[in-house]
Amino acid sequence: MHKAPRGTFDILPPEHAYWKYVEEKATSLCQLYGYQPLSTPIFEDAQLFTKTVAGGTDIVDKEMYIFEDKSGQELALRAELTAPVCRAYLEHGLFNLAQPVKLYYIGPAFRYERPQFGRYRQHHQFGFEALGEADPALDAEVIEMSRQFFYSLGLSRFSIQLNSIGCKLCRPGYLEVLRQHYSSYTDHLCPDCKARLVKNPLRLLDCKKTSCQKIAKTAPKIPDYLCPECQLHFQSVQKYLGAMSIPFQLNHRLVRGLDYYTRTVFEVEPREKRGQSTLGGGGRYDNLIESLGGKPTPAVGFAAGLERIILNLKNRKLDIPALPKPDAFIAYLEEEAKIEAMKIASELRKAGIAVIIATGDKSLRGQMRQANSLGSAYALILGEQEISNQNIILRDMRTGEQKPIPLAEIARMLKQGQK
RNA sequence: GUGAGCGUAGCCCAGUGGUUAAGGCGCCAGGUUGUGGCCCUGGAGAUCGUGGGUUCAAAUCCCACCGUUCACCCCA
Structure with a gap:
C-alpha cells in the first residue's frame, strides 16, 4: 500500500472547510490592502535559493529538495516564496510599474526536515510582499495587515515581536561585538551555540538552554549598534504602529532564519505556545533583489503557515463555515x-x-x-x-x-x- | 542529524502468553412491497505495521526495519 510521503498529507473534504476559510480571508484581506495575486512555479533554479537564502542556514545546507532534470539543469522545490516573487518581479520588469508593487501568494513550499507538531515537509504559505519602496510606513502597514489577517480569522491571542537587525553597513560591526562578547564564554556554551558562534551568530541570542541564556542576557543589543539611518527607520516604524494603535513587543533577541532580512523583522507568536508555534513572520529585505541581479530595490513582506493557522483555529474551537451541501x-x-x-x-x-x-x-x-x-x-x-x-x-x-x-x-x- | 513515546477494521479503541481478536462510530441491508434522521435486527470489514527470534502456544516477550507522534536543531 502506498502512503503519502513522510511529512506530507492529504487534505480530505471535511478538512477543506478550514482551508477554504483561511484562503478566502487571505484573498479578501489582500483585496482590501491593494495586493494582487502572483503564482510562481513549484520548482525553480536551485541557485535562486542557494544565492539568496544563503549558505550557513539550514534551509539551504540540509533542507532543500534539489534534483537534476534530464538536461542536467539543477532545480529545487521552492523552500520559500519571497525569492521566487522577486525573481518574477525582475523577469517581468515589474520595476517599471508604479512602485511599490504589491503582490500576494498562497501555495506549497518544501523543506526536508523531521516532521513534528506544526512542521511538515510540504507546507503551505500565504504571504504578501511590497516591492520597490523603502518607506518605514510600509513596514508598519505590513505589520498592521498581518495583525488584521489573524483578527479576521478570529485569532486574537498572539503578540507581535519586533526588532531591527540593521543593514549591511551596521550589522557587521554588531556581529563583531557579539562575537567578542561570546568568545570569552566559549567553555560555557552548549555544542549548538559553539556552532552558531561561527555559523550564525545572531542565533546565539535565542538559545533555549538556561546556561546560554545567561550569556545572551548580558550580550550587546543590536538596537544599540544600528547606524543612524537604520535607527531612524526603526523609530519611524514604531511611531506609525503607535499611530495605528498596533501593540507590539520590542524583542532585541528576535532574529529571522533567512539571511536576506535587513532592518525590520517581526514575528507573530501565539500566547499558548507549543512546539513550532510561530504563526508567521516577515520583515524588510532591501538587498535581496539586488543580489538577484536587479537594481538596488527595497522591499518588505510577510508570510504565514496555513497548517499552523488551522491548528490554532481548531485549538480555539472556532466555528468554521461548512462546505456547501447539495440543493x-x-x-x-x-x-x-x-x-x-x-x-x-x-x-x-x-x-x-x-x-x-x-x-x-x-x-x-x-x-x-x-x-x-x-x-x-x-x-x-x-x-x-x-x-x-x-x-x-x-x-x-x-x-x-x-x-x-x-x-x-x-x-x-x-x-x-x-x- | 539527535533523543523519547506509540503502531489492533475507514475512524476511536478493549485485549500484556492459551478457544472463532471484543466494543463504539461510520458503511451496507432489513424491520416500512413508494420515503431519510430516532429505535431495533442482521451483515460486510483486521495478513493485530513488516521481517526475524523465544515458546508446546505470541496482538501480548525480545531484536531489527518501516511508519507515526513529540522534543532538540531549524523554521511557517
Missing part, C-alpha cells in the same frame, strides 16, 4: 423514472442548482438515507404516478414536508429554496 437529491423508482430523473438532473444543473442523483438502483429507503447523509436540503422523488401526472415530489429534508410540484416549476421552486 437537491433525486430519488426514483424503476428504470422509466430513472431515465426521466437523469433528464431532470441535467436541466436543474443548467439552472444552477446543485443536484445529486441516486445511483446503483437502491431501494427508495436506501436512496433517502443517502440524501440524508449528503445533507441535501431537498429530496425529489419520481415514480410512475408522478411521471403520468407530469410532476415530482419535493420533500423538504429539514421539516419533512412534501408535496407534488409540476415538473415545469421545479427549477423555480428550488431556486427560491436556495436563498
Whole structure:
C-alpha cells in the first residue's frame, strides 16, 4: 500500500472547510490592502535559493529538495516564496510599474526536515510582499495587515515581536561585538551555540538552554549598534504602529532564519505556545533583489503557515463555515423514472442548482438515507404516478414536508429554496 | 542529524502468553412491497505495521526495519 510521503498529507473534504476559510480571508484581506495575486512555479533554479537564502542556514545546507532534470539543469522545490516573487518581479520588469508593487501568494513550499507538531515537509504559505519602496510606513502597514489577517480569522491571542537587525553597513560591526562578547564564554556554551558562534551568530541570542541564556542576557543589543539611518527607520516604524494603535513587543533577541532580512523583522507568536508555534513572520529585505541581479530595490513582506493557522483555529474551537451541501437529491423508482430523473438532473444543473442523483438502483429507503447523509436540503422523488401526472415530489429534508410540484416549476421552486 | 513515546477494521479503541481478536462510530441491508434522521435486527470489514527470534502456544516477550507522534536543531 502506498502512503503519502513522510511529512506530507492529504487534505480530505471535511478538512477543506478550514482551508477554504483561511484562503478566502487571505484573498479578501489582500483585496482590501491593494495586493494582487502572483503564482510562481513549484520548482525553480536551485541557485535562486542557494544565492539568496544563503549558505550557513539550514534551509539551504540540509533542507532543500534539489534534483537534476534530464538536461542536467539543477532545480529545487521552492523552500520559500519571497525569492521566487522577486525573481518574477525582475523577469517581468515589474520595476517599471508604479512602485511599490504589491503582490500576494498562497501555495506549497518544501523543506526536508523531521516532521513534528506544526512542521511538515510540504507546507503551505500565504504571504504578501511590497516591492520597490523603502518607506518605514510600509513596514508598519505590513505589520498592521498581518495583525488584521489573524483578527479576521478570529485569532486574537498572539503578540507581535519586533526588532531591527540593521543593514549591511551596521550589522557587521554588531556581529563583531557579539562575537567578542561570546568568545570569552566559549567553555560555557552548549555544542549548538559553539556552532552558531561561527555559523550564525545572531542565533546565539535565542538559545533555549538556561546556561546560554545567561550569556545572551548580558550580550550587546543590536538596537544599540544600528547606524543612524537604520535607527531612524526603526523609530519611524514604531511611531506609525503607535499611530495605528498596533501593540507590539520590542524583542532585541528576535532574529529571522533567512539571511536576506535587513532592518525590520517581526514575528507573530501565539500566547499558548507549543512546539513550532510561530504563526508567521516577515520583515524588510532591501538587498535581496539586488543580489538577484536587479537594481538596488527595497522591499518588505510577510508570510504565514496555513497548517499552523488551522491548528490554532481548531485549538480555539472556532466555528468554521461548512462546505456547501447539495440543493437537491433525486430519488426514483424503476428504470422509466430513472431515465426521466437523469433528464431532470441535467436541466436543474443548467439552472444552477446543485443536484445529486441516486445511483446503483437502491431501494427508495436506501436512496433517502443517502440524501440524508449528503445533507441535501431537498429530496425529489419520481415514480410512475408522478411521471403520468407530469410532476415530482419535493420533500423538504429539514421539516419533512412534501408535496407534488409540476415538473415545469421545479427549477423555480428550488431556486427560491436556495436563498 | 539527535533523543523519547506509540503502531489492533475507514475512524476511536478493549485485549500484556492459551478457544472463532471484543466494543463504539461510520458503511451496507432489513424491520416500512413508494420515503431519510430516532429505535431495533442482521451483515460486510483486521495478513493485530513488516521481517526475524523465544515458546508446546505470541496482538501480548525480545531484536531489527518501516511508519507515526513529540522534543532538540531549524523554521511557517
